[in-house]
Amino acid sequence: MLGLVLLAAIVGLGLVLKASARAISGMLVLVWAALVIAHLPIPGFAPIGRVLGGSLAAWLGFGVLVALVLIYRKLLRAIRARAADPEPKTVPKPGAFSEAELDRYARHIMLREIGGPGQKKLKQAKVLVIGAGGLGSPALLYLAAAGVGQIGVVDDDVVSNSNLQRQVIHRDADIGMPKVFSAQKAMAALNPHIEIRPFNRRLTAEDAEALISEYDLVLDGTDNFDTRYLVNAACVATGKPLISGAITQWEGQLSLYDPARGAPCYACVFPQAPAPGLAPSCAEAGVVGALPGVVGAMMAAEAIKEITGAGQSARGRLMIYDALWGESRQIGVKRRADCAVCGPGPAAGDGHS
Numbered sequence: 001m002l003g004l005v006l007l008a009a010i011v012g013l014g015l016v017l018k019a020s021a022r023a024i025s026g027m028l029v030l031v032w033a034a035l036v037i038a039h040l041p042i043p044g045f046a047p048i049g050r051v052l053g054g055s056l057a058a059w060l061g062f063g064v065l066v067a068l069v070l071i072y073r074k075l076l077r078a079i080r081a082r083a084a085d086p087e088p089k090t091v092p093k094p095g096a097f098s099e100a101e102l103d104r105y106a107r108h109i110m111l112r113e114i115g116g117p118g119q120k121k122l123k124q125a126k127v128l129v130i131g132a133g134g135l136g137s138p139a140l141l142y143l144a145a146a147g148v149g150q151i152g153v154v155d156d157d158v159v160s161n162s163n164l165q166r167q168v169i170h171r172d173a174d175i176g177m178p179k180v181f182s183a184q185k186a187m188a189a190l191n192p193h194i195e196i197r198p199f200n201r202r203l204t205a206e207d208a209e210a211l212i213s214e215y216d217l218v219l220d221g222t223d224n225f226d227t228r229y230l231v232n233a234a235c236v237a238t239g240k241p242l243i244s245g246a247i248t249q250w251e252g253q254l255s256l257y258d259p260a261r262g263a264p265c266y267a268c269v270f271p272q273a274p275a276p277g278l279a280p281s282c283a284e285a286g287v288v289g290a291l292p293g294v295v296g297a298m299m300a301a302e303a304i305k306e307i308t309g310a311g312q313s314a315r316g317r318l319m320i321y322d323a324l325w326g327e328s329r330q331i332g333v334k335r336r337a338d339c340a341v342c343g344p345g346p347a348a349g350d351g352h353s
Helices: 002-016 021-038 046-052 056-084 099-104 115-124 136-146 161-165 179-190 208-212 225-238 291-308
Strands: 126-130 150-154 195-199 217-220 242-248 251-257 317-322 327-332
Touching: 115 291, 126 136, 136 150, 136 179, 136 217, 136 291, 150 179, 179 195, 208 225, 217 225, 217 291, 225 242, 242 291, 251 291, 291 317
Parallel strands: 126 150, 126 217, 150 195, 217 242
Antiparallel strands: 242 251, 251 317, 317 327
């Protein structure tokens, strides 16, 4: 009994002194080992064993029993942890890919034009998408699926029933929800390895430059000229490349505007907004539902190329797609020396074709 009292005293003293569980356990093991040695049939130790009480078999059995109990508890905790998280995820080093990401992006990594370095650039990229509507929907989904590390989305509208004919990022259950939060939910469900920053507000002249300066690339999928000119001016001021798309009825267009690298800005190609009635909105003129999917996916593809450096850039090219006749064509565009937004400056030539 004296040995047990000694063990209990060590536990009590450890608790009073607020010692760690590891320290208390270490002391108990040392005392137990001393008790076992004291009961060994060694000349001169027998009297100590009789004083402490018990026998060698009893103390060995006690130690084995305690060890079995501890092992059982450890196994039980491991089983419970596995049941709570059947596929524990290893936390990768900053900037490194987890096993799940490597498997997810394998088809990208296999491409000679992207590969591992290109996928790492996508993971490190920050892309801002203005508008979570017809063009923003497919662009956001494909950017998220591609593994763009941080995606910002700006929109002040809410999901309505009439949006669902073409805005595929939203669902019927999302009607009435702000589009940025509906889009965030869909992107997070598609790819949990990316960061999504929703901005539930209309972009204004007061905050456009500050917000855009935080990103590497901007995609504009808005449906009004005021916002397009505002985004273009902010991109020119901050030196950020801009992929801008537009759609109406059966036709869509897009280009990469980047005067900081020799390409025209949006205002070089479209110096003035068209007169009222000449470029009606989708609500006024209608639009085939699949068209924004085509053009929005093209915008995402151009963004992936821009980030990774793959293929030929869309700088200096206005790409036009006619869904009704199944035709695509390109128009060469140049900087304007007299552009009110990005001029005067070095230009490839005057005017545009």
